Structures are given as C-alpha cells and as structure tokens.
Amino acid sequence: MATETPLELVLEIGPAVHGGHCLARHEGRVVFVRHALPGERARVRITEQRRKGYWRADAVEILDASPDRVPSVWPEAGPDGVGGGELAHVALPAQREWKRGVLVESLVRIGGFDAQDPLLAGLSVEPVPGDVDGLGTRTRIELTADGAGRAGMYRYRTHDVLPLREMPLAVAEIAALDLLSRRWQPGARIDAVAPADGDPVVLVDGRPAKGGRTHVRERVQAGADEYRYRVAAAGFWQIHRGAPATLVDAVLEAATLELGQRVVDAYSGAGLLSLPLARAVGEQGHVLAIESDTQAGRDARRNAHGVPQLELRTAQVTQALPHIETRPDAVVLDPPRAGAGAGVLNGLADLEVPLIVYVACDPAALARDARIAVERGYRLEALRGLDLFPHTHHVEAVATLRR
Template identity: 45%
Template sequence: MTSHSNPPRTGHNDTSGTQAVEGDELVVSVGPIAHGGHFVARHEGRVIFVRHAIPGEKVRVRLTDSGESSRFWRADVVEVLEASPDRVPHFWRAADSLASWNRGAPPVGGAELGHISLKRQRSLKSEVLAEQLKRLAGLDLAIEVEAVGGNHDDGLGWRTRASFAVTSKGRLGMHAHRSDVVLPVKEMPLALQGINDLRLWDVDLSGIARVEVAVPANGSRPLILLAPEEGTSPKRLHSIVSQLPGDVSVAGFDPGKGEVEQLRGRTWVQESAAGHDYRVTGEGFWQIHKDAPDTLVGAVSDYLSRGGYLEPGAAVADLYAGAGLFTAPLADAVGITGSVLSVEGSPGTSRDARKNLHGAPQVEIVQGRVERVLHQQSRSFDSLVLDPPRAGAGKTVVKQLMATGPRAIAYVSCDPASFARDLGYFHQGGWRLESLRAFDLYPHTHHLETVGLIVPAA
C-alpha cells in the first residue's frame, strides 16, 4: 500500500540485531491497542508501545524511550509501510507524528488518535474498556462508546479549556508526549473557536511558565490564567496582560499552592448545565467537552431516577463534588424534604460550591477528603454519586461507600482502568454492575468517560 509519509530521514540506525538506543528506527507489525493510547508491537521478543499507529499496520517507528534493561520500549510511527483502511489524514500538523518527525521534531501531545477515523477510534476505546473490565473486574462486557453533541462527523471544536506551555522564546507551546520538549503552536483545532480567537500565539509570553484558558460554552466571559516563572516582575506580568484582548478576564496563579490573583476582571468563569449556573474559580475542575456536563448529568439522573433511587425526600450524597455540577440537580430531585451531602477536597472549589448552592437549604457542603468525611458520618444514604479524579476512589473509599448502605451508586469515571479496579472492589463486597454507558467526550484522544450504576447484589 502507499506510504503515508515521506521517506525516512537519514542518520538513524536500523536496529535489527543490535542494541537499540533512543532515536533508532525499526520496522514492526502493529498489534492491539493498550490502555493509554499506545499500540502493542514486538521486536525480537521485546514489547514496544507504539503511538500514532493502528492495529494491523506495518510501520517504521522511532524509539523515544529504550534501554537494554527496560521491560518495554516506547516509539512513534515515522513512516507507514502498510496502512490500515481506517487511517485518515491528521487534522493538526503539530500533532501529526509523520509530518513532525519528518521535520525532525516530535509531535505535540493531546491528539494521539487524530490519524484514525472517528468510528474506529470509538471501537478501539470500546476494546480498551472491555479489556480493563475483563482483567481487573472479571467482567465480559462489550460497551459501545457513544458520540456526544452535534459534531459527530469531525470531533473538533469541543474543548472549553486548554492548557499550554511556553517555549524558551516566549511563544505559546505544548509539550511532546512524556517530554520536557515544548513545541510552538499556532492553532488548537480541538478547542472552541473562542480559544483560537484569543490568538495567544501572537503574544510575547516571556516570563510565563504555563497558560490555562477557559472559554465557557454558554458565551460568558473567558478567563486566562498565567503562571509566572520565578522572578517574573509585576511590571512584566502587567505588560503581558496589556497584550491580551480587553474583554477577557486575566488572573495569575500558582499551580503548586492553587492560589489565584486577580489581574484584570474576574478570577472565575460562569458555566451553565442542567438549568443551573455555576461559578468555577481559577483552575477549579469543570468538564472540558462543551456537551459533557449535560450529558453526564443526564446519564446519572436517568440511572438514579429510573431505578427509584432519586425521588423527593431521599437522602443522597455527591462525592468529589467539585463546584456542584451534580449537586444542584440532585437537590432539585430530592426537594426541600430531602438532603444532599456534597463533599469536595479542594478548598477553592468547595467555596465555589457554597456560592453555587447557597439557595438550596437541603444541601450540606463539606470541604475535606472523602475518606475522612465518610469516616465522620454516621448517616445512611438512599443513593450516592461518585465522580473521583483519574486515580479513582480506591479500596478504602469503596469499603466506606458500601458501609453507608445506599441502594445504588452512580459512578462517573474518566479512566477505565481505575474504574474497573474499583468495580472489582465492589464485587468483592457483594455488589454488582447493573448498567454502564461510555461516552466519547475526548475525540481524537485515547480518553473516554463512563457512567456506571452499581447496586448490592442481593
């Protein structure tokens, strides 16, 4: 079949029969997808995790992480020798492995499946989910990964938030995968047009280490967060602010401390979902796909309401609650005769939740680690909503959840491995997975979101 790249560059060794080093190239046949956006290949018995490939292809790869003592190597595709019918032209030159390595540099991260048709991307994500459920929870289950929103045909323009690094020359950039290398960018096709309209790549960002951007899908005022390098003067910071569009809020922030400093306008954005408005300060968590909040609230509410677990007068809890995305609709459902316990570990995000839910007397906001708060609680709940970070809830929290005696738990997860692991803990405690849905909230990346309904087996 026709190659999808220019001929390989000269100056790199073919490693056949020799000890490989980073930068060497070799030809491999590509096997199945693995969790994390890699594809499994083998060379002389050693596993290689290859990015930017498709199962069934024959490719030339460049080693990006290798060593004789390494259990496995990592590599990027630099030339396609036998292409899959599911391979399509990459939509973003900066993230295209073939074009990038042909120029002598790695691709930026964040669109590692952009060379695969959307239909195949979703089938591959389904394979990953099924493999994790089988390996970690002992479940044989095939779940379709559902498209979300109205842009099923291209999977672009969905990010309401974007994170950028800054090059040594002060230009907007992004990191290569698993690398300190920062590459300049002049577009972000996965982002809402409002993020691209800011044209941050035209701004001299010298003195800034990191840039975070939030452009709410509801059209409210955007926020740019600037993390200054150590030693950057206030004068330099305000010089950068003066180069930014005047209708945008700007704040300084310290990623280590989580502190936000007002520079111009607000230090927060106003988001909307499920008939509610939410204040989200600084780096406070919010789902990044423009249609994710309504999609996830709808799935959770449907599971709990349809099963009779969420009704007026019920006692429910929202754990890892963030700014209250699920708390507000839960409060609507249980009414003033019910109760909602909302638990969030981040102090700033918990303060947002208090502001967002101040008109709901049935809601109790508690700031603290979920395991600590649950340990201090003696009450029981009719149902729980669980939306932990990527690492999952963990064995201790799962045991505590089962001990509170709910009739059902709606588990929202952004990582199939940690979800399957936690599901295994539930199974050990006598609980079972009643229903599961999966959503493609991160097109062109390996990520997906799941919503599961977990109930006592009895």
Template identity: 40%
Template sequence: MTSWKGRRFEVTVGPVAHGGHCVARHEGRVVFVRHALPGERVVAAVTEDRGGSFCRADAVSVLSASPDRVVPACPVAVPGGCGGCDWQHATWDAQRALKAAVVAEQLSRLAGVTMPVEVEALPGGPLNWRTRVRMTVDGEGRPGFFAHRSHRVVPVDDCPIAAPGTVDEVVSRPWPPDSSLTIAVDATARTHVAVGDAPDEVAVERAVRREWRVSGFWQAHPDAADLYAELVGEWAGLSEGESAWDLYAGVGLFAAVLATRVGPSGSVMAVESHRPAAVEAAGNLSDLPQVRVLAGRVEAVLRAGEGPDPSVVVLDPPRKGAGRQVVDAIAARGAARVVYVACDPAALARDVATFHGHGYSLTRLRAFDAFPMTHHVECVALLER
C-alpha cells in the same frame, strides 16, 4: 541489556492499549507504538527504553496502512510533535471503536466483567470542542503544548480541537517565558486567561437549567455537563425524602440534580477536597437547603462518619479513581446504588473490582467520546448491591 532508544525496525501492529498506543512485538519484547493503528505494518523508532520487557516507539513510516487511517487535522500531531492528541490519524468512528476496545479490555482484565461497550459521540464533531485548555510557554515566550512524555514545548499557531476563544486568543502575542496558561471560554463566550500560579478567573457556566460560578474544574466539552448530570439523575433512582452523597463534588453539579430528586425532605451531602471549589459549590447551591457542602478529603470525611447513611452515592473522582478506602467506606454505610463517573477506564475497573468484593454488581455502563482525537474516554457506570 543495551537500550533500544533510537533503533528503527519494522513491526506489525497489534491491538490497541490503554494510553493512546498499540501493541507490537519485536525480538521477544513488547513495543508500545504511537501514531499507528491495529493491523498496520510500520517502521517503529524507539523513543524510550528503560529496560525490562517493553519499550516505547513512534510509527515514523507506514508500510501498510489501515483503511481507518486519515491525514491528521493538525500539522504537529505527528511523531516528535505535540503530545496532546493520540488518534488524529484515525477516522472518528475508528477512534471510538478503539476507545471501546480499551474500556472493555480494562473491565475484563481488572474487574472480571465482560460486557459490550459502545463509545457514544457527543454533538459537534471531533474538532473545536475543547473549551478549557492548559498551555505551556517556551523560553521565547511562545505558547504551545508538551511533546509526548516530555517537558519540551512544541509551539503552536492553532489547535484544531480547541474551541474558538481559547488557543486562538493567546497564540498571537508573547507571554512570560517558561510560564503556563490556563484558558477557558465560558457560557457567555467570555475568554478567561490565568498566567502561572495566578488564581483562575471566575467563569460563568450553564447546565441543568442553572447558572454556575466556576474558577476551577468544569467539563471541557460543552455538552458533557448536561449529559452526565441527566444520566446521573436518572440512574440514581432517588425518591422524595431519601439521602444521597455526591463525592468529589466540584462546584456542585451532581448535588443539584440529586437535590431535586430527594426534595426538601431529603438530604444531599456534597464533599469536595479543593476548598475554593467547595466554597463555590456552597454559593451555587445556596437555594437548596437540603444540600450540605463539606470541604475536605473524601476519605477523611467518610472516616469521621459524616452525613446520614445514603441510598445512593455519586462518585466523580480524579483520574486515579476513588480507591479502596473510599469504596470500603461507601459499602460500610449500606448504599444500595453507586453512580460512578470515570475519566479513566483502568481506575474505574479497579474500583469496580473492589465494589464486587462488597457484593455490588456493575449493571449498566455508558461511555462517551467527550475528548475526541485523544485517548481519553468518559464512562458512567451503575453499581447495584
């Protein structure tokens, strides 16, 4: 069939879909439309068409606007502009409702689970929250962000969702052309900038009444780490002397919480594949002898039969999810409860379906708007056998 790329046509926008767009239909094909809201009538300009049953488009003109539509806070959060934010054209309440609909739909379609979903706001509002940012430098040395589904760099003078001490610290001066920047402002208000493949500087973060040395991943929202850790500790339901696993442990945040619950007579096995993070976890948790930190891929560590059988497993996998191999291994070791921290609702739903096959039920779920203005949403789920 002839590609529709570049075509423009009017469509009525349907429901939200996972990924920061809404679903419309035109001449028998699905059109995934960005910069639109459910119920709107828009002019859609096709930006990508690889054939088949669907194409992608931007809403370049709004003919009938949703009452939830607002003017974006950022001048480049528009069709053809920065691809970092998906929902700046919606009120904050509407953004959370859209994300809740996505989580509920993914659980229903992929896991057969029907449950009400509310996406909870974190403190501080939808702007100036992002304490960790990755930027790309264009050929003229100007830092910016990629356009949506593109390697074209959109230079910026500011970023409304970035915390002070991040983007504002780097946009006023040139950088090595075609390089990348990793920027973080830590709990001491110190800004860290790594250029290209240079190792990230060690930042100091604070959560669960402890101080953390971090050179890699840490939650971008300043309130997220404490909130998730508190919930993980509560839902783990551990008692003195029990055993727990913290898989994809990072620098040890959840392992610390689990350690306080099992006490000196219990045990926590923390597994992290990124060796520098595992080294930092061991240092961060050196005062907790009941924690054993293992560096290695989770699949390999579990296949080797490491650690005592756990009462509880905490999972915080990357965006692709834990996957069948890890879920099967957890079930084989007899864990009674799994607390699953998920940054992608589709991956969560797929893993929930696999856990269901082993006799686990999804009994509790909380979702958080830890990434305002974007389509991303964080979920914490409790599965019980």
C-alpha cells in the same frame, strides 16, 4: 560529539491498549507504539529503550495503512510532537471503538468481568450530542511559553516546549484570542477559559491577565432544567462544551432518584452534579456534597445558595464517610484519575449503600474499584461509555453498581 541515530524497526501493529498506544512485539519484547492503528504495518522509531521490560515507539512511516486511518486533524500532535491529540489520525467511529475496546479489556483483565457479559459485549462509546467532528469543542486549554516567548505545549513525555501554529480542539472563542501569535514571558503558563456565559478569560501563571476575571459563569441545560454555576477560572470544570450536560443527564438516568431520598455526592467539585441531584430529591430530600479542595468548596457554597436540601462538607471522602449517620439511598462517585480506591468502596459497603453511580475517567481505576465493589456484594447493573475527549485516548464511563 556525534548524535546516536535512533533505532528504527518495521513492526506489525497489534491491538490498542490503554494510554493511546498500540501493542507490537520485536523479538519477543513488547513495544508500545503511538500514532499507529491495529492491523497496520509500520516503520517505527524507538523513543525509549529499557534493558528489561517494554520499549516505546512512534510510528513514523505507515507501510500498510488501516482503513480507519485519516489525515491527522492536528499534525503537531503527531510523531515527535506535543501530547494531547494522540488519536488525531483515527476516524472518529474507530476512535470510539478503540476506547470501547480499552474499557472492556480493563474491566476483563483488571476487574475480572466476563467479556461475554451483555453489558460489556453490547457496550458502545457515545459521542456528546451535537458533536460532529470532535473539533472546536474544548473550552479550556493550557499553554506554556518557550524560551523565545512563543506559546506551545510540551513534547510528549518531555519538558521541551514546542511552539504551536494551531489548536484545532479549542472552541472558536479561544481561537479568536490569537494566543499563538503573541509573545509571552519565557516559561509562562497561559490558560484560556471560554465559559458558557461571558467573554473568555486568560490566566498567566494562574493570575488573570490585565482586566481579567478570577471567576467565570457556566450554564448547563440538562433536559428541561437549567443550572447556573460560578466557578474559579483556574478551577476544575469539564473541558468539552457539551460534557457538563452529558454527565448530568447520564448520572440522573443512572441514579433514578425520587423525591425525599438521601444522596451523597462524593468528589463534588464546584457542584456540577450536586445541584441536579438536589433538584431530583426535592426539598424533602437531602444531598451531602463532599469535596476536599478548598477553592472548589468555596465555589460550591456560592452555587448552593438557596438550595436548603444541599449540605456541603470540605473533607477527604475517606474521612467523611465514617461520620455519615443515616444510610444514603445512593452515592455518586466522581473521583480524580486515580479512582476512589479500596478505602472508599469498602466504606460504602460498610454503610450498606444500595446504589453507587461511579463516574470514571480512567478505565483501569474503574476496573479495580468495580472489582472491589463486586467482592463486597455489588453487581454491575449498567455501564455507559462517553466520548468527552475526542482525538485523545481518554474516555469517560458511568457505571451503576447495585447491591
């Protein structure tokens, strides 16, 4: 049976939009194009056609190139390749401008903010201090073995595993493990973790490889202070080597805490932000850390040992808020990609919390939640964009909402 030839079109590429795509149009139909840049003219291959609604496409030939285009730092993440490096063909300054534009557009379109507001008009997406080229920065990678036992990643938007020849975003300690040349059990999931302290750990289907450890130790230097953590190797931790310290600095700057104050750290994980917040308010203050994941909660209890002002509670944030009897001076929100949601934002407004520091990894979720907060009497006082995921479309934001 003959295979149908994919449809190819020549399109003028429009602005960058959320998800690592650029927007183009064909006969009035929206086409979301990957591996292109705004202003380019490209031959694109349609990868998904819908009878109604938008199409998806990959740029397979650039006819008129943007000055911001560079040779891809990871060609295997290019057209018809794996996900996870969709901006590898974009110069780093242009990547950050791309992310700034998506963040601002989300806040305007979804959040209802004014694009001329100085906070949005003057926004930039900042690199992690010391990050020169965005390569060799990931301390955690996830691979899957194909049918022949070769380690790879999924082709974008499929369940097809493509074996990899290189992983340029991984730190040197992971590269030295030579995971890509080994043979694995077909279908195995391989996770590699390179902690700040100690040797790397390899997990196969969630279990440490022979002689491996179940936990790793992380160390974060933020300003003059150092914080130490013990976290499950399979648990959540920021993947960029410099991201933990960058986030701690950004949150403490936004929160402007004083000794003796009361703080809630919601979606607190293993305590990355909880320990610095506890130090900021001192033993005369109080930090309530709320986390629903039991493994992260167990890690947090170990990390909180000897910090009497830090109280840990394993619960959903929406369930915990009604039981907070004393109004906190500030709440730090670091929710998953879906955001905190109306239940949490309305709950904080009902508590009359004067300050919310919102750490967001999804611009659309941040825009939606910021709009809810503004409708409940908050104002967007400060906003920072952080490039914790170079060569991808992901961007972190730290928003300060004050009542």
